[in-house]
Amino acid sequence: MLSMKKINKVFKTDLVETHALRDFDLQVEEGEFVAVTGPSGSGKTTFLNIAGLLEGFTQGEYTLDGVNVSRLNDNQAARIRNEKIGFIFQGFNLIPDLNLAENVEVPLRYRGFNSAERKRRVEQALEQVGLGARMKHLPSQLSGGQQQRVAIARALAGEPRFLLADEPTGNLDSLMARQVMELLEEINRNGTTIIMVTHDPELARRAQRNIQIVDGQVCDFTLYQGGDEPQAARA
Amino acid sequence: MLTHYMDLGWRSIRKTPVLSALMVMAISIGIGITLISLNVFQLMSHNPAGERSSVLHMTQLWSQGPDSWEEYSANLTYQDTMNLRQSDIPVRSVASFRSGGAIHAEGSDAEPEMRSIRVTDSEFFAMFSVPFLYGGSWDKSVDMEAAHVVVINEDLNRTFLGGGNNVGKIIYLDVTPYQIVGIIDHWMPRPKYYDVTNGSMNFAESIYVPFSLTPHEEFPVWGNTSGWQFEPLITYNDRLLSEKTWIQFWAELPDEDAQMQFSQWLTSYVEQQQALGRFTDNTRTSWMRLLDVAEYLTDSEVVPEDNRIMIGLSALFLAVCLVNILGLLLTKFLKRAPEVGVRRAIGASRRQIFLQHMVEVSLIGLLGGVIGLVWAWFGLTTLADHLGMEEALGRLDPSMWIMTPSIALGAAMLAGMYPAWVICRTQPSVYLKSQ
Structure with a gap:
């Protein structure tokens, strides 16, 4: 599903070169739920940006869903983001002037779906996250948890091959965080691959696989199989 | 989208x-x-001349002596005008100048008003496509045998005669009675291309009288009078015989042949005048020019x-x-x-x-x-x-x-x-x- 080989990302200024990712290797299979953890500044967000084709990288090879996406132009990257990737952000990132239905509809418009198809998908996605009755509400009229559900609905509406979630519960209280996590698990059970960056070890344990990034490299894999106890671990 | x-x-x-x-x-x-x-x-x-722009030609002569004006005068002298009117090459030719006077009508409640007047020939209306409501221009014979006839515009007709067909009625210019032969409809060419020397954006005149009346009625000149030498104008006749330029002369020349013929006619006219001691600027090779409307407007820096x-x-x-x-x-x-x-x-x-x-x-x-x-x-x-x-x-x-x-x-x-x-x-x- 996702394969990164020897990915390097270097940020250069006049004085300093910073290696955000260094010989980064990762393989994610279809249907997996992978949690990515690591200390601040370790390269988690850079990894997520590269995985989501939001940023390029300096060296290496990246294959997504069987397509080499290492060197795409802007249009190609935008198209793949639109069709194959769903994004969920810590800050929800809903467009405040658009109501829920319109927010969910945004990526579908860029995809070129007709009005009837957009309507069907918007209704289905909002129903799936339990907000079917609030389509005309503005984001500001919702709680944080509800806003994150809308963001998830927006990500799901395009029926992406995988979801990238960056601290999806970071701005939520524990009850809402649990609800959002349950929703993500349900989505994953339905076959969508999920990669989630989180600082919360509790949430990370609920993923099938944990990856720890330190200094721009994958330094630890922990495999969970349905329970809380790790089944295997390797450095 | x-x-x-x-x-x-x-x-x-x-x-x-x-x-x-x-x-x-x-x-x-x-x-x-x-x-x-x-x-x-x-x-x-x-x-505003539209399609007729290339047909209508402002005629200008270099009648000034040497070391005087450096450009053609926009106007002609009275004597040149009278001579040019004799040519039968133009389909139509029109002399005109701007004058003015007090207008009133018998039995009218309206107070007498000072109005500008165009002193011109009978073909003026046809040449510049002036629309008539009632009647028409005076007879062409009046251009030679002066008669007190007048064409007025609808505004004047309404003000002094209450509107309607008042052809045949009398209107007074100062103290002289004129018989109305035509009433023109609203006509306001902008720029006023038939005479831009008196303000290119001014209104068209509301009264038109025969040019042939000029020596009899001694119409005052409300436009420019230019002279290149000292000539005292004590009597009106002095003006008529002087080298002062104050009259516009338009010729309708439908094609290049007509233009060439008229140019030749003008050249021989100048030669005749030179023989009489006029057109003395020998530094020139040409003493005449014909400008169509577009050229005239450009030349006049409208x-x-x-x-x-x-x-x-x-x-x-x-x-x-x-x-x-x-x-x-x-x-x-x-x-x-x-x-x-x-x-x-x-x-x-x-x-x-x-x-x-x-x-x-x-x-x-x-x-x-x-x-x-x-x-x-x-x-x-x-x-x-x-x-x-x-x-x-x-x-x-x-x-x-x-x-x-x-x-x-x-x-x-x-x-x-x-x-x-x-x-x-x-x-x-x-x-x-x-x-």
Whole structure:
């Protein structure tokens, strides 16, 4: 599903070169739920940006869903983001002037779906996250948890091959965080691959696989199989 | 997608009403001023002769002596005019000058009024396509055998005679009675191309009397009289016999053959006059010229240089407005960078973001254009009131209804291109964390 080989990302200024990712290797299979953890500044967000084709990288090879996406132009990257990737952000990132239905509809418009198809998908996605009755509400009229559900609905509406979630519960209280996590698990059970960056070890344990990034490299894999106890671990 | 972008643009305009209003006002004022300048320019540079422009020829002679004027006089002397009227080469020929006097009618309640008068020949009306309501021009014989006949316009007819067909009735010019032979309909050529020497934007005269009456009635000259040598004008006859120029002479020459023939005729006329001791400037090789209407308007500088400078200044002002709009748009669009980051992340291409913002800019431009039209209308009306040119300036030229939105749209898009380009290059990853 996702394969990164020897990915390097270097940020250069006049004085300093910073290696955000260094010989980064990762393989994610279809249907997996992978949690990515690591200390601040370790390269988690850079990894997520590269995985989501939001940023390029300096060296290496990246294959997504069987397509080499290492060197795409802007249009190609935008198209793949639109069709194959769903994004969920810590800050929800809903467009405040658009109501829920319109927010969910945004990526579908860029995809070129007709009005009837957009309507069907918007209704289905909002129903799936339990907000079917609030389509005309503005984001500001919702709680944080509800806003994150809308963001998830927006990500799901395009029926992406995988979801990238960056601290999806970071701005939520524990009850809402649990609800959002349950929703993500349900989505994953339905076959969508999920990669989630989180600082919360509790949430990370609920993923099938944990990856720890330190200094721009994958330094630890922990495999969970349905329970809380790790089944295997390797450095 | 276009309607969606328009919807987004409209929402954005409503979301920032003050900023949007500033931009719309800036563009509308710029457009309004540009439109006023363009309209005045267009009015002045208009050729009202239309298809007949190349047929009608202003005849000018270099009758001045050496070391005097450096240009042709726009007018002819009376003696040259009388001689040129003898030529049968032009299909029509017309001598004319502007005069004036007190007008009144017997039995009319209207007070006598000073009005400008055109002293001219019978063919004036046919030559310049003047429309008649009642009657027509005086008989051609009157051009030789003077008679007290007059053509008046509808305004004068209404003021002094209550309107309607008053052909045959009498009207007084000063104390002399004239019989009305024709009443012309509303006629207001702008510029007043048959005589721009008396103000190219002045009204056409309301009274027309035969040129042949000139020596009898000694009509005062309300136009320019120019002389290149000292000649005391003690009597009216002195004027008629002098080298003073004060009469316009138009010839209708339908084709190049006629023009050539008339040129040859004029050349031999000048030779005859030289034999009589006139046309003494031997530094010249040609003593005559024929200007069609377009050439005459250009030669007379009907569109003054000031007007062209005004166009340049108003374009400069519009450019300043656009620079301001550019700055405001940049501020507005960059403030929206986080939203654009989200849109880019979920699949918008740079092109789509660029188009979205250009549509918004176009809406601002169109709004500015509409308000600019209102400014232009207000400005032109005020100007027309001030200059007494309601007829000519008090309305927008029809082409402006198309030009205005086009200029406003083009100008706004020009100003919006850079901000839209900057925002479409937003790196989504920069804003996604920070939003």
